Amino acid sequence: xxxxxxxxxxxxxxxxxxxxxxxxxxxxxxxxxxxxxxxxxxxxxxxxxxxxxxxxxxxxxxxxxxxxxxxxxxxxxxxxxxxxxxxxxxxxxxxxxxxxxxxxxxxxxxxxxxxxxxxxxxxxxxxxxxxxxxxxxxxxxxxxxxxxxxxxxxxxxxxxxxxxxxxxxxxxxxxxxxxxxxxxxxxxxxxxxxxxxxxxxxxxxxxxxxxxxxxxxxxxxxxxxxxxxxxxxxxxxxxxxxxxxxxxxxxxxx
Amino acid sequence: xxxxxxxxxxxxxxxxxxxxxxxxxxxxxxxxxxxxxxxxxxxxxxxxxxxxxxxxxxxxxxxxxxxxxxxxxxxxxxxxxxxxxxxxxxxxxxxxxxxxxxxxxxxxxxxxxxxxxxxxxxxxxxxxxxxxxxxxxxxxxxxxxxxxxxxxxxxxxxxxxxxxxxxxxxxxxxxxxxxxxxxxxxxxxxxxxxxxxxxxxxxxxxxxxxxxxxxxxxxxxxxxxxxxxxxxxxxxxxxxxxxxxxxxxxxxxxxxxxxxxxxxxxxxxxxxxxxxxxxxxxxxxxxxxxxxxxxxxxxxxxxxxxxxxxxxxxxxxxxxxxxxxxxxxxxxxxxxxxxxxxxxxxxxxxxxxxxxxxxxxxxxxxxxxxxxxxxxxxxxxxxxxxxxxxxxxxxxxxxxxxxxxxxxxxxxxxxxxxxxxxx
Numbered sequence: 290x291x292x293x294x295x296x297x298x299x300x301x302x303x304x305x306x307x308x309x310x311x312x313x314x315x316x317x318x319x320x321x322x323x324x325x326x327x328x329x330x331x332x333x334x335x336x337x338x339x340x341x342x343x344x345x346x347x348x349x350x351x352x353x354x355x356x357x358x359x360x361x362x363x364x365x366x367x368x369x370x371x372x373x374x375x376x377x378x379x380x381x382x383x384x385x386x387x388x389x390x391x392x393x394x395x396x397x398x399x400x401x402x403x404x405x406x407x408x409x410x411x412x413x414x415x416x417x418x419x420x421x422x423x424x425x426x427x428x429x430x431x432x433x434x435x436x437x438x439x440x441x442x443x444x445x446x447x448x449x450x451x452x453x454x455x456x457x458x459x460x461x462x463x464x465x466x467x468x469x470x471x472x473x474x475x476x477x478x479x480x481x482x483x484x485x486x487x488x489x490x491x492x493x494x495x496x497x498x499x500x501x502x503x504x505x506x507x508x509x510x511x512x513x514x515x516x517x518x519x520x521x522x523x524x525x526x527x528x529x530x531x532x533x534x535x536x537x538x539x540x541x542x543x
Numbered sequence: 544x545x546x547x548x549x550x551x552x553x554x555x556x557x558x559x560x561x562x563x564x565x566x567x568x569x570x571x572x573x574x575x576x577x578x579x580x581x582x583x584x585x586x587x588x589x590x591x592x593x594x595x596x597x598x599x600x601x602x603x604x605x606x607x608x609x610x611x612x613x614x615x616x617x618x619x620x621x622x623x624x625x626x627x628x629x630x631x632x633x634x635x636x637x638x639x640x641x642x643x644x645x646x647x648x649x650x651x652x653x654x655x656x657x658x659x660x661x662x663x664x665x666x667x668x669x670x671x672x673x674x675x676x677x678x679x680x681x682x683x684x685x686x687x688x689x690x691x692x693x694x695x696x697x698x699x700x701x702x703x704x705x706x707x708x709x710x711x712x713x714x715x716x717x718x719x720x721x722x723x724x725x726x727x728x729x730x731x732x733x734x735x736x737x738x739x740x741x742x743x744x745x746x747x748x749x750x751x752x753x754x755x756x757x758x759x760x761x762x763x764x765x766x767x768x769x770x771x772x773x774x775x776x777x778x779x780x781x782x783x784x785x786x787x788x789x790x791x792x793x794x795x796x797x798x799x800x801x802x803x804x805x806x807x808x809x810x811x812x813x814x815x816x817x818x819x820x821x822x823x824x825x826x827x828x829x830x831x832x833x834x835x836x837x838x839x840x841x842x843x844x845x846x847x848x849x850x851x852x853x854x855x856x857x858x859x860x861x862x863x864x865x866x867x868x869x870x871x872x873x874x875x876x877x878x879x880x881x882x883x884x885x886x887x888x889x890x891x892x893x894x895x896x897x898x899x900x901x902x903x904x905x906x907x908x909x910x911x912x913x914x915x916x917x918x919x920x921x922x923x924x925x926x927x928x929x930x931x932x933x934x935x936x937x938x939x940x941x942x943x944x945x946x947x948x949x950x951x952x953x954x955x956x957x958x959x960x961x962x963x964x965x966x
Contacts, residue, residue: 473897476591476881480874480902481958485966490954517934518904518918518951524932525900525920 331430338431341424343453344416347501351435359497360414367436369393371409378496380486382411395429402428415492454508457528462503464532471537474530477522484541495541502535573601574891577660577670579650579829581606581634583613584860584876585676586963591884592674593641599892603644603668604637605660608704611964614734615873616956617703619908621711622744630703636965650677653833655854672887675835675842675851676860676876677827678702679733682840685823686726686799693801697818700741701733713817714745720755721816724806726796727762728821731841733862733871735768736917738821740907743773745819746781747910758785759813761796761806765789768870769907769917775938776909826863841865846923847899848886849879858883866901867928869921875903877959882923899923906952912942914949 324332342351348360355362361377372379372387386409391397401408402425404418419425456462478494486493494502508514509523510531523531578589581604593602612631619625637643649663653673660668681699683690689697700710714723723745727738742760749756758781766789767773777785794809804815825831825840835842835851842859843852846867851857860883861876869875882899889896904918919933936948 469895470897473881473885473895474900476884477878477900477902479958479962480877481955483958483961485961487957488954489957490950490952491958518916521918521920521932521934522902525922 334427334430335434337424337427338429338434341419341428342431344419347505348415351432358501363432364435365437366393367395367398367433380409380411380413382409383413395433398429398432399425413486413488413493415488453513454504455511455513456504457507461507461528461532462500464528466499466529466532466534466536468533468536468540470530471533471535474526474534475537478534478538481518494538497535497538499532499535499539502538503531506531506534573599574671575601575603575669576672576674576887576891577668578602578604578674578676579653579660580676580678580827580861581608581611581637581645582676582678582861582876583615583873583959583963584678584862584880585674586611586634586637587877587880588674588676588858588860588884588887589643590637590641590963590965591881592887593637593643595884595888595894596892598642600888601644602642603646603670604634605646605648605650605662605668606634607647607649607663609633609647612703612707613873613960614701614703614737615959617700617707618737618741618744620707621700621714621741622747622908624744624908627708632960632964634964640965650829653829653857655833655857658856671856671891673857674860674880674883674887675827675830675833675857675863676880677829677863679824679826679862679871680828680831682823682825685729686796686820688799688801689820689822693799694820696801697799697804697815697820699821700819701728701737701821701824710817710819714748715752717749717753717756717817719753720757721753722757722759722814723749723817723819724759724761724813724815725819726799726806726821727760727764727767729763729823731839731871732821732824734905735870735872736773736905736907739767739769739773740909741819742785743776743780743907743909746777746784750781750784756784759815760785760787761793761808761813762787762789763796765791768905769915769935771938772915772936773907773909776913776915780910780913824862826859830859830863835859836863837865839865846925846928847882849883850886858887867921867924868919868930869901869903869928870905872903872905873959874905874955875901877962878902901928904955906948906955908949908952909945912946912949914945914947914952915940916948916952 348358349363350356350358351363355364357374357377361374370387371391371393372384402419405412405414405416419428481491482494484495486495506523506526509519512520576592578585585604589602589604592600610631610633616625616630620627620630634645638645646662650660651663652661658670660670698706698710700706717723725738725742742758746758792810797807799806799820804818806813806815806818826836826842830836830842831840835853835857837843842864844850844859844864844866845852849858849860851859860879862871866875866879878901882901885896888894901921904916906914906916908914915936917935920931921928922931
């Protein structure tokens with residue numbers, strides 16, 4: 290029995306998660322009677338929140354192995370001082386808010402997510418906010434489930450956030466860019482994307498991790514992302530040029 | 544051994560002295576770049592040459608105006624979507640952030656042999672490389688009866704500033720049910736979709752304040768940029784208000800009378816209450832006067848560097864150039880300026896020169912939250928700058944997409960004005 294479990298483990302969290310998810314799905318009805326109304330509602334909200342969270346995955350990670358990406362990792366968010374994760378990129382406004390005493394609770398998070406720039410003027414979070422109250426609630430319940438002291442860490446905790454962008458071939462991901470070349474090429478980007486990190490109407494690309502940058506640019510290049518200007522710009526960039534831009538923008542700070 | 548050591552010590556002393564007084568000793572040896580014109584082309588070139596060379600190149604920008612009002616988005620000011628202040632910029636950041644010297648004066652002449660620019664006040668500025676980005680000059684005689692004086696009565700508003708304010712005030716003061724007539728320019732001209740975006744903005748204002756007013760466009764052309772998109776928008780947003788009359792219908796503009804507002808064509812005499820006359824254009828006067836333009840009135844350039852075909856030490860940018868397939872736009876000028884800055888730095892300091900890349904996008908506003916765009920990539924082929932790929936908004940797009948396109952244009956404006964003038 291022990292051996293069987295050990296055999297299963299190294300295949301990774303993902304497989305385990307799928308197994309658990311399948312189990313949940315197939316046994317949900319059978320176990321319905323065992324769960325309280327409240328527990329069922331909580332589980333439903335977490336599932337719904339996981340769907341909403343897909344909107345955040347361009348910049349944020351959560352769950353096992355989550356690291357800071359464009360935005361900070363979101364484990365243990367509830368109870369955390371705003372702008373306080375070491376090594377994460379924050380706007381000055383977010384850091385100031387934390388220093389002024391902002392702590393993420395379900396209430397402050399709800400206010401922030403309903404209209405981010407209204408709550409923290411100068412935030413560089415690209416998401417315009419989650420206008421729908423129900424969606425916001427589900428998202429917060431989901432985030433709460435990854436926080437310390439969560440009563441019931443959801444099984445889907447181990448589901449890695451799905452990204453919709455295809456990952457380019459390993460050879461492409463491995464290309465080492467030339468930041469000086471990237472700086473020259475960046476002139477084209479800076480016509481629209483501001484070096485200050487301002488992101489009104491056009492998102493910020495300052496300080497992006499190289500991997501995210503390369504994946505996003507190849508998604509435009511291969512037409513899997515839709516924006517026509519970016520398809521055109523990325524369409525004529527070679528793999529080396531994309532790597533060089535990524536190398537340049539990663540080092541650039543606001 | 545002792546000799547070589549002494550030599551070493553002496554040498555070290557000399558170089559320390561040089562470091563201690565760099566401004567005096569190096570001032571004469573630093574390569575000099577002069578940029579004529581502080582718009583999208585010149586402002587960007589000055590910034591990128593100064594910034595990229597990190598003080599190794601002495602950059603002087605010659606620009607008569609203390610503030611610069613961008614032509615791009617000036618139609619949005621006419622339409623009431625932007626304030627005049629929000630499209631007006633200063634040169635302070637170019638001076639303080641990247642150390643560009645700004646001489647607020649007209650460039651009167653260029654002595655290409657001596658490599659010296661003479662300013663209107665008589666002072667001279669020597670250069671190793673000169674960037675000429677003077678924008679456009681009006682060809683007043685392209686419309687019989689039109690002149691610089693007449694432009695006070697029938698504004699062109701094709702160089703943003705007081706002309707734009709004058710046109711806006713005339714539109715707002717137009718009598719009820721009056722007629723606004725635009726004489727559109729012949730190709731090639733600054734900002735291909737510009738006249739038609741302007742019509743959209745005038746219609747936007749009139750449809751609210753003066754709904755019985757009429758708008759007539761007398762066009763010397765048979766078609767225009769983003770035509771299907773504009774016409775779709777006009778029909779939907781301003782039904783019955785706008786009449787576009789191409790050359791084949793009006794037969795040609797014979798003359799205009801700025802005092803009476805009459806505009807005579809082969810077809811008819813149109814009586815305008817407010818007229819917006821956008822004449823044919825040439826490269827800015829200094830470029831023509833200095834022998835940099837050809838018979839077309841615009842300046843041929845080397846596609847890979849934006850160098851003048853007439854002079855290796857001169858680079859020309861933006862609306863003044865014949866830039867192959869690239870339209871005359873602020874975005875184009877900004878894009879060309881970066882290629883030029885890279886080439887100029889390479890020529891003067893030996894920094895790496897990368898292959899030319901050009902791009903352009905033109906956003907236009909048709910009505911509230913209703914933006915459209917057209918854009919393309921270009922590469923430097925030996926014979927000309929050549930379009931490689933492009934896109935255009937489609938007719939029938941949904942409101943959300945049009946709104947997103949408009950918001951994107953706001954982001955672009957913030958981005959490009961920051962790229963030229965700084966924060």
